[in-house]
Amino acid sequence: MPVLPHSGLGRRIAYYRSVVRPKMTQRQLAEAACVSIGAIRKIERGERGVTDATLAAIADALGVDPGRLRSDRGPARTAVREGLPALSDVIASYDVPDEGPVRPVRELHAATAETVRWRLAAQYTRIVRRGPDLLCELARAYHQAAPHERPRLAALLVSAYRSADAVAYKYGARDLSARLVELMRWAVAEADDQLLASSVAYVRTETFFAARAYRPGLRALELALDAAPAPGAPLQAAVRGALHMRAAVIAGRSLDAPAAWAHLADARALAAQVPEGVYYGTAFGPDSVRVHEVSLAVSLGDEHVGRALDIGRSWEPPECLPAERRSGFYIELARAQLWSGRADQAFESLKTARRIAPQHTREHPWVREDAATLRRLKRADSESLTNFAEWCAAT
Known part of the structure; x- marks a missing residue:
C-alpha cells in the first residue's frame, strides 16, 4: 500500500486535532483511529508518513474529510x-x-x-x-x-x-x-435463547426500514412481542421494552400515530423498571426512550415536530449512552430544527453529532441531505458549513 509523503501532513493533523476537536489529545486520537500513540506522535512531528487506510482512520476520528489532511488533496477511500x-x-x-x-x-x-x-x-x-x-x-x-x-x-x-x-x-x-x-x-x-431471538427481531427491522416496508415491519415486531418472554425481571423487561421502542419508530414511519405513541408509552413504562444500560446488545432505559421519542416525533412530522424541539431545549443525552445513540439524537434533532426554520441550531446539532461519532454521522443520509439544504440556505458560517458539507459528501 502506498505511503503518503509526510511533508506538512503532521502539522495539518495537529491543527485539526486542536481546532476542530479542541479537547482531543494525541492519545484520544490514537484510540479513536486505532493507531498507536507512538505513531501519532511521529506523524505529527513529520518523522513518518501514513498509508491511505491510516489517513482515513485519522480523518474519521477528527471528523474531517481525508482530503483536507493530504498535501495532494486527492480523494481517499x-x-x-x-x-x-x-x-x-x-x-x-x-x-x-x-x-x-x-x-x-x-x-x-x-x-x-x-x-x-x-x-x-x-x-x-x-x-x-x-x-x-x-x-x-x-x-x-x-x-x-x-x-x-x-x-x-x-x-x-x-x-x-x-x-x-x-x-x-x-x-x-x-x-x-x-x-x-x-x-x-x-x-x-x-x-x-428467547431473549436473544427478541434482539434479532429488533435488528431485523432494518430490512423493513431499507425497503420502506413499514407496516410489515410493524407486524413483524408485534409478532416478536407476542413471542417474547413476559417482563418478570429487569432483563426481560429491557428486551421487551426495546421491541416496543423499535415498534414506535417504525409505526411513526408508517404515519400510524396512535400505534406509535402507544408503543412508546409501553416502552417508557418498562424503562421505568430498569436502569439505563445495554441488554443483549441494545441500549435501553429511560434515556434511550427519550432519544426515540425525538425520532418518533420527527418521523410523524407536522405538529409532532414541536415535541422534538421541546426535548432538545430541555434535555441532552448523557455521556453514559452509547456514542451511536447519542449522535443519532442530534441527527434527528437537527432535522426537526431545520424543518422549523432554525438553520443555525440545526448546523450546531450536526456538528455535535460529528464530534460524538464521526463515522456514524458522516455516512448518515439525513446528514448529507440536511447539510446540502443548509448550504443552499447559507444560514451558517460559509467556510465551516462548506467544510462540513465536503466532509459528509453533501450535494
Missing part, C-alpha cells in the same frame, strides 16, 4: 468501505469456513464482546479490520464443537454478525446487511 468485501466473502462461506486455529470459548467471548463495544461506540473501522477473521474463527469453532457446546457459540455468532451488520447497514450495503440479518436468524435458532 475510507478503510470501512475497503473492508466491506472481506465481510461479504467470509459470510459466503459461513457453513464451510477455512481451516485454521480456534481459540478457547472464553477468548472468543471476549473478542466478540469487544466488537459489540465498537458497534455501540460507532467504531466501524475497527469492526471491519477484525470482524472477518473473528467471524471465520467463530464459524470454525461452531462446526467443530460438540453438540452441547454449539448453542453458546451460536450466540456468539449472533453478536458478531450484528456488529458486522451495523457497518453494512450504516454504509449503505443493504444486500450485505440483509444477508447478515438472515445469518443472525439462522444462528439464533441454534442458540435456543
